[in-house]
Amino acid sequence: MTAISAEWRTSLVRQTLVALGLAAGPVVALGFTRFAYALLLPPMHRELHWSYTQAGGMNTANALGYLLGAASAAFWARKGGGRAAFLWSLAVSGAALLATAATAELAALLVLRFAGGFSTAVAFVVGSALASRVAIGAPLRRSASLVAVYMVGVGIGVIISGLVVPAALSSGDAGWRTGWLLMGVLAVIALVPAWLGARAVPEANGPHAATLSAAQIRHLGPTFVWYVLFGAGYVSYMTFVIALLRSQGLGASTAALFFVVLGAASVVATLTVWGHLCGLLRAGHAPALVAALVFLGVLPVLLMPPGPGAALLSAVVFGAGFMAGPTAATVIARRMLPASGWTAGIRRWPAGRG
Template sequence: MATKSAMNGITLWASLLFVVILGFSRLSYSMFLPGIQREIGGSYVQLGMLGTVNFIGYLVGTLCLSPIISRFPERKSVMNRITCLLLGVTLIGSAFSNHFAGLGLWRFAIGLLSAFATVLVLSIAMDAVRPAERGTASGLIWLGGSAGILVTGLFAPLTIDPSHLQGWRYAWVIMGVFGVIAAFGFEFVTRKAGAETIPLQTESKPQDIKNEKLYRILLNPKRLLFLIASYFFFGWGYIIYFTYLIPYLVSKGIPSLYAGLIWSGIGFAGLFNGWIGGKAIDRWPSGYTLASGLALGTIGVIGVATNHIFFTVLGAAIIGLVSFITPPLMTTALLRRHVPHHAYAGCLSIATAFFASGQIIGPIVGGLVVERYGLQLGVASSAIFMAIAAALAGLYGQWQQKLEVRSLSIEG
């Protein structure tokens, strides 16, 4: 299959799938927390644990996917087809939960399937794009997650307002139906473009991936370790912010409509983030570019600590604009540049597992801080881990620079 520009039908439908994979299946839970708490009950620690269960499923999925792809490299399209359809179905199923245990099982399944879908959709879509435009394409795909947040925020009057006790259920059903439609659309365009007939040399052979020893690529301090560590701490930090921001706003007495608009504002700003971040990483493919976005995001989180609604909203806009979609899309693009083509899907899967591990720890730590010190400090604590992520990304950029200088010296 001939490669295409960043803007093509496969990228568009992949972005629509990311509305579901990220915005609906994972981050909508935060918006629904007040409604779920009113109907099912539970403390913030318990509700945070349900978020953790989702990311445990996400971690299990990323750990399982790499060996599955290694064993069946030619079946990526089939696996993606099944995974995306099931993801939509499980969203619908979760809407019928009446107890913590049942909802926890659905959240685990959603996490598992979204992990599969994240790696498979990105891998298939990136194979169809010209190498020089893969950062831009990655940005276009990841901005689907921002669009998902934007849409989720518009559900706020239905999901937060106490007069709509079952609103969160209706919202999840609608999201699940959209997910099924997006899965069919992506399948149609990839078939039409001949995505299942990618030349054999671009596919991963099991023995090649085994010989490559992916962990040596990813965990070598002189190669990708600092990038992977940054991705881990970003997952830890951002999920605290996104899990407890809406409960914090509700506790401040912010009307449900306004809380939803703030959430949608993050998503709206993220639409530009995907485009700007993709262009930036294509032009400056460096850890310093990633570190800049994470540092600005840290400043955005600190807005909550001021206890002033203006700075909280301004901080949310900054996070949406420069550090919500930027780290995943830049990590995706940097991996694509610096690992062998046949090892990319496996490396992305392992990197995503580190990201998922951070997201597992985040809700637990955030919940404990909330219970002990309140929602404001709980949300603001995410700045600590965002700052660590920024510092590690800067170290990765420093190593890149040293390697480039060394390479130029050898060539000279």
């Protein structure tokens, strides 16, 4: 019994480390490429003399790239293998971040935001499928906990962005360039743990690794509709909340603290609560609970008197729930589909992020 217990603990530690390595994907894909733009948008809007239409166009380009990347993620995983698709897309994401620091031309920035959205969608979707396969054959609760470890990368990326970007912006008028440059360098470094994690996960097998049957799509339909609405809401909040807080008179230091607190709340809640709940709840209870919590998290910055208290309360409540959505969706795909169909199933969820 003791030998079995020791072997189980060793296996659990190994699987957790693999999931942590894979978590470098969402650190880059969402923490850097997607959400850090909220911190960089105000100075870029000011220094580059953008109109609101041009500023919004940057976000639209990224969202369009993300939609197309999510839609084609299963194809890339089937064509080159999940591990290769995951790592190459992360490499492209890092290159796009570095290149963003090198130009102020709107057309070039739009192309780079599109490319970054496309590559990070592939990385996040394929990485989610890899995380689902870290413990094939294990109970759903254990697999859900490992998926949650993977999703923690988003919160870690948000925390890093909240620390790195404000420091970069303090360097002067070109601080937004420094911000993109630093995140690009960190993205390149993140390839090391991502590679270590990916090489430990077996490739998916089966004839339907890139497609779903009509019956499977029909069963996943309600969850897909939920995630489209959920994604549209939480991405809008994450993109524009910093601009809202700055318009309410909050300073740069408070905005940075807001980002760090939001990321920390996401890390803690994803690890301690959602990894367990998503593996236990049935019949759509997890998505409903997540949506309710995220809705409550938005209300303080909209209804309470503007100030640090409302901002930080929103950061805690919203941060505790927003990454539970992808966790729940990934667990649902794992529960309802065979292992060979997980990438094709999971790739349907991130379309709601745009």
